[in-house]
Amino acid sequence: MHRELVALLCAATLAAGSVLPALGYERKLLLDALGKRQTGGSSCYSGDAPVVEAPKTNVWAGISAKDNYDVWTLLHDPATGLNLTLPENATVTDNYVFWIDTLHTNKTDVLPYLDGDGPAPSKYARVIIFEGGKEEPDSQEYYVGPLPVSNETSVEKLDYIYNGGRGGSVPFNSRYADGIKAAPINPLIASAMGNISDITAALFNGSVFYGASDNRTTLSTTAGTPLSFDGSQGFRNIMFRIPGRGTYLTPIDFFLLVDCPGTDPTHYSIKGYVTNEKFFPDEPSLRAAFEAGELAQEYVQTKDQSWTDVDYKPELGVRDLEDRFAPSNIELGGKRYKVDSEAQYIEYMGFSFYVAFSRTLGIMFYDIKFKGDRIIYELSLQEALAQYAGNQPKAANTVYHDTYYSLGTDLATLVEGYDCPFGSTFWNVTYHEEDHTVTNQDAICIFEQDSGFPLSRHRYGSGAGDYPFTQLGVVKGAALAVRTIATVGNYDYMFSYLFHQDGSIEVEVRASGFLQSSFYYPDQARYGPRIAPATQGSLHDHILTYKADFDVLGTANSFQISDLVVVNQTQAWFPELGEFEQMEMNISYLEKEAAFNWAANNQAMFCVVNQNETNAWGEQRGYRIVPGRSNIHLSVQNSPFSLKNSEMAKTHLAVTRQHDNEPYANSVQNINLPLAPQQDFSKFFDDESVEQEDLVVWFNLGMHHFVRAEDIPVTLYTEAASSIVFAPQNFNDRAQDGDLLNRRWIKYNATSDAITFDAYGVELPNCPIDISEPVDGISPTVELFQEG
Known part of the structure; x- marks a missing residue:
């Protein structure tokens, strides 16, 4: 990167950091300065992405x-x-x-x-x-x-998109638990906890609960899902926590179990209390244990939550040179992608596609083409599930489906230079609340990134012997990224979709944010380690289900399976070996709809192919499904809390026929119906043929979250990551890198010691900069531009 641009970035960051809130100010300072450069001639920063007109209306866009x-x-x-x-x-x-x-x-x-x-x-x-x-x-x-x-x-x-037998109807006890539904339950909780305030105050350092709106209250509540099994019952398993910014990390050892079926509060009751790993069915039994001294707490939950803040912690030490601004991805030569912002349409290096948005699923991609050929009709998130484990009511009971919480509404403003590179293209998302519309600013970012590795490379010859030449070809690697981050309660899910120049498409998800933790129990290490003075991490799975509706050169596709099998064979030219092991491919096609897992040792290649389309060599054209990092499925298969409402999360992959009445793998209110789901994904598999049919591939990403002390204050994106790649498999006649100009062909003649290279007209950018005028009153110092 050129020295002037580095200096500008550093100046902007240092100045803003001590004067105004960083988010808006840093961006304004940087873009204002870059804008000044634009008026002075050629520039590395070319402003907004070039505009293109979408060939068709975005028919998947949200209602106005x-x-x-x-x-x-x-x-x-x-x-x-x-x-x-x-x-x-x-x-x-x-x-x-x-x-x-x-x-x-x-x-x-x-x-x-x-x-x-x-x-x-x-x-x-x-x-x-x-x-x-x-x-x-x-x-x-x-x-x-x-x-x-x-x-x-x-x-x-x-009704037509649901297969559970009730259509679009969900029983009252299983409907979303909004504030209106909670209102008649809250007085019962306040009364029950108020009656034992002397107990909670004595056990938990003065902590009491008289209701959320009562000024005397010093505890917060949380209740996981599901809240019913089949709609015939309604319940809440409530955990209490120390309130504050880090409340997810400060639970206390106390739970209230409530039965609350129907709309009549006179039918509601307290099922019991849990503390010290003991269940008490009523207040007298709890009070008797308290008075007998059986409920003493060995660990006291902290009320100071500064340790949960994602801020600078100098007590961890000083890292040499950390006061310098970290490397940044900058589109030095200008933006190489085109957008139609109104139609939410993008073109990049042969790719074209539309972006849409829904309040429940977030962003979705449609009509994904490469060099004019459709690969995927729809690529979309279907569900973000988390299931916990533990020997206490909250962790043992908790399964989350984040579409239930309208995941898309939680796509919030992205921080330029941190969540996304400086100079990214930002789009808003809009959704509707009652009779008005809400806009989340800068919730989608689009940028081209250096892949961090060349797309392809080879060195020919050694320059020795009779052939004095060494030649080297290398192609620069880059990809277009479309990214959002949804903060759903405690977790910040980063969703990235990368379009690589060779025609590959990568889906990646990362998780940061707070753990949902438990109170520390020394004898429960099998559910997670101690991560704070009175806090234990809760073992859990993250499973994110996606839909890829493949249309490889048309809607008639097949699912090809190339198994690597080991066989014993003889070869006449190795008579001394006799029989020996060899591997070969056993190629077959999935005949019927099925859900299945990756092969052991990944000894199978799965491709979506069009058997009626071949490349120049007679090979069926298709796209391979390449497992990436942490491709997992739900660990538990028969939990009562996720028995039939989470079927989409229980295998790595599934293949079904596309039907208009099966647009979603899950229902947004399915979480409270584990025994009688509104949408039962297993019913998608009804023995239909999938040979040369319109296929949908459902796949799961995620991570088994083996919690650790390094999850404090928040989980790190580096480790909590998962991905998958869709890569051309005989889709073309050769690798799609030969038409890229960002390459070098280098030739070295050992005899003459001469080096020549061809840059194909793509030279290193020259970035003149003129910021002699103060930027927002801040004058750059000469030292920023000196050598050394």
Whole structure:
């Protein structure tokens, strides 16, 4: 990198760090300075990405703010007949709108438009309404359309995408636990805990709970999911914690178990109390143990939570040269990708694709093509699951499905230079809350990055003997990255999608953020280590399910399996060896829909191929599915908390036929139905043929989180990572690197000691800079530009 650019970055960072909040100010300072350079001639920074016009409308884009408002108005029109109450006035016995999003567009409606002159498919809203006012209260999904709202718009039950037997209906006890549903339960919790405040104060350093809004309260609560098994029961297993920024890391040894079925609070009751690894079915038994001195606490939870902050900790020591700004990825030659920001469309090095967004899934990719050929119709996250382990109510009970919490709404502003490189392209995301629309600024970043390794390289000859020449060819490696980060409660999931110049596509997820921890129990090391004075890490799995709807050169694809098998054989030219082991490929095709795991020792190659399309050498064209880092599935298969509602997470891979009525692997309210799911992924496998059919590959990424002291204060992205690659497999006639100009062909003549090289017209960037004018009142010092 050129010295001037490094100096500019350092000056911007150092100046901003001592004056104003870094996020907005650093970015403004840097971009203002880079903008000044643009007016002075050639520059390494070329401003915004070049603009391209998307060839088609983004038919997967979310409904507009106006459409949302009009749908809201239509739903609340008495003539519609839904008898809705505004959420701010609603109780659990009312009907009210939970959320409005965009309905998944049917693929069979899209393809005639994408690939021909068919009309653009109509757009529909997707709505969840909590119907507590019905004789049998429930949650019901609807679809509303076509949009924009007109006389032709109708409101219909959204049943066709679910296979659990109730369509879009979810029993009341299994519906999302919003504040309105929690309201009638809270007085019971406050009363039960208030009655034993003397016990909790004595055991937990003065900590008491009288209700979240009571000024005397010095504890916070958390209750995991599921909250029901099949909808016929409702319960909360509540853990108490010391409140504060790091409350996830400061649990106390106390749990309250509540039965709370239905809408009538008179049916709610306290099931029991848990502390000291003992269960007490009622207050008298708990009080008797307390008075007998049987509940004394050996470990005291800290109230000071400064140790949980992700800030500078000088007590860890000083690292030499750490006061210098760290290396940064800069697009020195200018941006090499084009965007249509309105259509959310991107082109890069032969790739083209659309980006869409939903409140539950985050970003999704559609119509991914390489050099004009479609590879993938849809690539999207389907679920982010976490299942915990432990010998106490919260950890043992907890399974999270993060779509339940509307994962997409948690895509927040990315920090330029840290979450994403300086100069990245940033896009906003928007979603709808009631009758208005929310915008999360700079929640998606797009940038080209140096791969950190060459795409290809070889040195020919040694320069010795009769051939005095040494030649070396090397191609620069780069990829386009599209990234978001969702902070869902305690975890910050980083989702990165990388498009490599050879036509490969990589999906990567990393996890940082707070552990959901447990109180420290010395005899429970099998569930995790001690990570703080009174805190134990909780062993858990992260499983993230994705959907890849492959369309390799059309919708007729097959799933090819190339098994590496070891055989005993003889070869006539090795008579002295007799029989010896040799490996060979046994090539077959998956015949029926199936869920399965990676082969042992990875001794199988899985490809999606089009048997009707061959390359120049007669080989079937396809894309290989390459396992990357930490490709795992859910460890437990028969837990009552994830028995049938988490089927999508229980194998590495699955292959099904594409159907418009199977757009999602999971339901957003499935978490509270482990025994009777609204969406049962295992029912996707109904013995259909998958040979030369429209295939969907469902795959799981994730990590078995063996918690450690180094997860304090937060888990590190370096270790908590998982990835997969889709790579061309005979899709082309040769490697897709020969048409890249960013390369060097170097020739050395040992006889004449001469070196020549061809740069193919791509020279190192020259970055003149003129910041003689102060930038926001800050003048660069001469020392920044001196040699040495």
